[in-house]
Amino acid sequence: MFLLALLLGVFIGCSVSIFIIGNKVAKSNDIGNSKADFGDFASQMLNVIVQRDRISKP
Amino acid sequence: MVIDCPACGAALMFDPETGKMKCDACDSLYDPSELKDDFQARGQKELKYSSFDEADNKTSTLKIKHDDTEKISLKLNDTEAPAVSSSPSQGLSLKREEGDVSFNPESTFDNPVYDHGDEASQEQLDLDNETMECKIYTCTSCGAEVAINDVEASTFCSFCGQPTVVFNRVDSQRKPKYIIPFSVTKETAIEVIRKRLNKGFFVPDAIKNFELERVRGIYIPFWLYDVYYHDKQYLKGKVGSGKNEHTYYYYREADCNFKEITLDASRQLNDESSQRLEPYYTNKMRPFALEYLSGFYADTYDVTTSEVDTLALQRAYALFQEAVNETIKAHSISVIKNAPDYKILKTQYAMFPAWFLTFRYEDVPYTLLVNGQTEKIVGGIPYDRGKVASSFAVLAVVFSVIATFVMYWLLQDTDSEGTMKLLITILIFAGSGMIAGFSNLKKVKESMKLTSSSATNNFVKNRGQ
Ligand SMILES: [Zn+2]
Ligand SMILES: [Zn+2]
Numbered sequence: 025m026f027l028l029a030l031l032l033g034v035f036i037g038c039s040v041s042i043f044i045i046g047n048k049v050a051k052s053n054d055i056g057n058s059k060a061d062f063g064d065f066a067s068q069m070l071n072v073i074v075q076r077d078r079i080s081k082p
Numbered sequence: 083m084v085i086d087c088p089a090c091g092a093a094l095m096f097d098p099e100t101g102k103m104k105c106d107a108c109d110s111l112y113d114p115s116e117l118k119d120d121f122q123a124r125g126q127k128e129l130k131y132s133s134f135d136e137a138d139n140k141t142s143t144l145k146i147k148h149d150d151t152e153k154i155s156l157k158l159n160d161t162e163a164p165a166v167s168s169s170p171s172q173g174l175s176l177k178r179e180e181g182d183v184s185f186n187p188e189s190t191f192d193n194p195v196y197d198h199g200d201e202a203s204q205e206q207l208d209l210d211n212e213t214m215e216c217k218i219y220t221c222t223s224c225g226a227e228v229a230i231n232d233v234e235a236s237t238f239c240s241f242c243g244q245p246t247v248v249f250n251r252v253d254s255q256r257k258p259k260y261i262i263p264f265s266v267t268k269e270t271a272i273e274v275i276r277k278r279l280n281k282g283f284f285v286p287d288a289i290k291n292f293e294l295e296r297v298r299g300i301y302i303p304f305w306l307y308d309v310y311y312h313d314k315q316y317l318k319g320k321v322g323s324g325k326n327e328h329t330y331y332y333y334r335e336a337d338c339n340f341k342e343i344t345l346d347a348s349r350q351l352n353d354e355s356s357q358r359l360e361p362y363y364t365n366k367m368r369p370f371a372l373e374y375l376s377g378f379y380a381d382t383y384d385v386t387t388s389e390v391d392t393l394a395l396q397r398a399y400a401l402f403q404e405a406v407n408e409t410i411k412a413h414s415i416s417v418i419k420n421a422p423d424y425k426i427l428k429t430q431y432a433m434f435p436a437w438f439l440t441f442r443y444e445d446v447p448y449t450l451l452v453n454g455q456t457e458k459i460v461g462g463i464p465y466d467r468g469k470v471a472s473s474f475a476v477l478a479v480v481f482s483v484i485a486t487f488v489m490y491w492l493l494q495d496t497d498s499e500g501t502m503k504l505l506i507t508i509l510i511f512a513g514s515g516m517i518a519g520f521s522n523l524k525k526v527k528e529s530m531k532l533t534s535s536s537a538t539n540n541f542v543k544n545r546g547q
Contacts, residue, residue, distance in 0.1 A: 029493050032509070033486025034478075039512035039519075040485075041477035046519030048473075049465050052282035054526045056451075056460035060344070060360035062401045067341045070405035074314075074335035077410075081331055082316045082419060 083247050084222050085117070085376045093223075093245050095377025098264040098454070103373055114263075114373040219248060230545075233348070233384045235301070235433075236375035237545055245377045256382040258303065260367040260432040263374045264454040268297055271437035271452040275459055284465040292441040298542050299454060301380035301433040302356060303347040305387055306364065307394040308428040311402045312337035316419040319412025331418075334406050339427075340398050345390045347383030347431070350541045353393075354532055358460040359453045362434045366455065370433070379545055380433060387429045395424060438542040448530075449538045462529025 050057075062070075085094045085103065092107035096114070103112040218229050224242040235249035235256075249256075272294070279285050279292070314335045321328050342364045346356035368374075399422070407415045435454025440447050443464055450461035488508075495501045532538065 025493055026490060029490035030486050032489045032505075033484075034482045036485035036489070036508065036512040037480075037482025038478050039516035040481045041474050042519035043515035044477060044519070045470060045474050046522035049284050049470060050522040050526050052284040053463040053465050054522075054529045055278060055282075055463065056358050056458055057462070057525065057529055059357045062405050064361040065340045065343045065397075065401060066405075067339050070336050070338050070402070070409070072334065072336045072409060074333065075409065076333040078330045079333055082333075 083372075084244060085247065085373055088112070088117075093376070094373075095245050096263060096374050097377075098267045101263065101265070103376070114371050117373055217248070219246075221246065233303075233381045234545060235380035235382050237379055247372050247375050249372060249375065249380070249382065258370040258382075258431045258433045260306075260364075260430065261301070261370045261374050262362060262364075262367050262432070262434050262455050264299055264378060264435040266435070266437065266452060266454050266457050268299060268437065270457065271299075271439065271454075272297065274452065274457050275439060275450055278459055279463065282463065284469055285463050286443070286466040286469075289441070289443055289463060292443075294439055294441055295447065296438075296440040296542060298438045298545075299378040299435065300438055300542070301375060301378055301435055302351060302359075303381055303383035304356075304362075304432050304434050305345045305347050305383070305385075305390050305394070306342040306428075306430040306432055307340070307345065307390075307398075307426060309340040309343060309394060309398040310337065310425045310427055311340065311398045311422070312424065313402065313406075313420050313422040315406065315417050317406075317410065317415055317417050319410050319415040321412050330412060332410050332412075334409065336402075336406055336409075338402055338405065340401065342430070343394055343397055344434070345393055345397070347385045347390065348381050348541075349384045350381075350537065352532065352535065352537050355451060355460065355538055359434075359436055359451055359458065362453065362455055364432075367432060378435070383431060391426060394426065398424065438538075440539065440542060446534050447539050448533045449542055450533065460533075462526055462531070462533045464530055465526065 086092065087094050087105035087108060087110055089110045090105060090108045092105055094103040094105050094112065094117075096102075097104035097111070100111060103114055103117055104110070105112075217232070218227050220227055221239040221242060221244060223239060223244040226239060226241040228237070228240055228246075230237055230248050236245070236247040238245055276290075276292075279290050282290075312335075315333070317332045317334065318329055319332065321330055344360060344362060344364075346353060348356070403417070437452040437454055438449050439452065440449045442448070448461065448463070450459060452459050489505070492501055492505050
């Protein structure tokens with residue numbers, strides 16, 4: 025039982041570490057990886073003319 | 083042409099700090115617009131500048147065939163052939179990278195509705211991908227012969243460094259309508275990069291103390307698109323997760339006016355790089371004047387609007403869709419049916435400023451970009467592998483120990499359905515966390531590739547001085 029716990033534990037430990045390291049490296053070294061978005065180019069908000077939610081399958 | 087100081091005759095350069103034309107020799111400052119009037123008052127000089135292509139400037143034109151470098155036909159005003167050694171032959175790689183268009187809409191944009199505003203037709207331009215025009219001009223300061231390619235609008239003499247605007251005053255065809263002048267100085271560009279790199283935990287020390295191989299301020303040509311976009315869409319999306327996940331259908335009709343979507347008009351500069359420089363604030367644009375170019379490099383466009391139309395519409399579509407999806411409270415949203423209707427309302431041509439800073443790391447050149455208006459930095463920096471490995475090791479040991487105890491404790495109670503569910507949920511979260519982590523690392527590597535790409539490096543390197 026302990027062996028299984030160790031196996032799963034190491035898997036989880038490594039996964040969490042990779043998640044953290046990946047984020048930190050991106051934050052530290054991937055500079056300016058973004059583009060202009062909707063607000064930068066649209067002169068006003070999106071003008072929604074008709075809006076219908078949860079309709080039957082078209 | 084050299085924009086010279088009315089007081090002492092030395093070359094004037096545009097000064098981002100004051101927004102004026104500055105004389106390094108006598109420290110005089112001039113307003114660019116004021117100076118223009120002055121040029122017109124001194125009509126003689128104006129005449130001389132506009133005759134750039136005439137014999138007094140010993141201009142030569144040489145055409146280089148792309149497909150066959152042996153066939154170099156020279157059309158010279160001079161009897162003697164100029165030294166072609168310094169010709170920017172790398173400018174011959176004119177193939178536009180198309181791989182970065184990842185979007186493939188249900189609707190195709192083969193026949194965009196077209197209504198270009200005031201721009202002149204581009205058909206007259208010789209934009210044959212196979213040939214490149216190259217001009218040789220004589221420096222008015224030192225007399226050296228300098229080769230410039232056809233898109234360059236301003237440069238520096240490669241021998242004495244004199245700032246030279248080579249853009250022909252009479253070439254109205256390639257004259258931008260607007261310009262955002264540099265407001266970030268070279269010193270500021272270097273400073274913001276140094277500060278940013280020092281903050282990066284995984285930036286190697288060798289890079290933190292970088293020695294710049296090259297720093298160049300370049301005006302990049304851009305097309306600005308005004309696009310009207312309207313669509314009626316049936317969409318589907320999912321709500322909830324696991325057993326409680328349901329698919330729902332939605333209908334949206336919406337429209338939007340996009341103003342001045344920026345698309346770079348330079349064949350050599352990678353689209354991905356130029357898009358990362360965004361946003362440029364177009365409300366700070368000024369009517370174009372040659373004076374702004376003095377002291378910087380500048381390129382005119384060599385990608386026509388007809389080549390960019392599709393890209394502009396694709397961007398409009400992507401932005402539109404993003405906004406539509408935000409009105410739907412669901413995940414995994416996709417369009418199942420739509421009827422888009424769009425119109426290009428206007429295209430305008432402008433030049434935007436950017437600093438390009440090149441340093442070497444492990445013998446690979448990396449070129450960082452700084453938006454010359456906003457100071458936004460763009461660049462993928464190599465990471466310190468040792469630091470990444472040791473940080474990972476420390477974290478992995480700590481989290482593995484904790485997780486092992488938690489798992490051991492949960493496994494005591496395998497009969498309970500709730501515990502098993504929790505265990506599986508934890509494992510799924512861990513798995514997707516790992517995937518997210520690797521995908522972030524992959525993104526950094528892609529950015530590094532872009533920053534060290536020879537295309538970007540050559541864009542900066544292969545010009546004048
Ligand atoms: Zn002066
Ligand atoms: Zn010179």
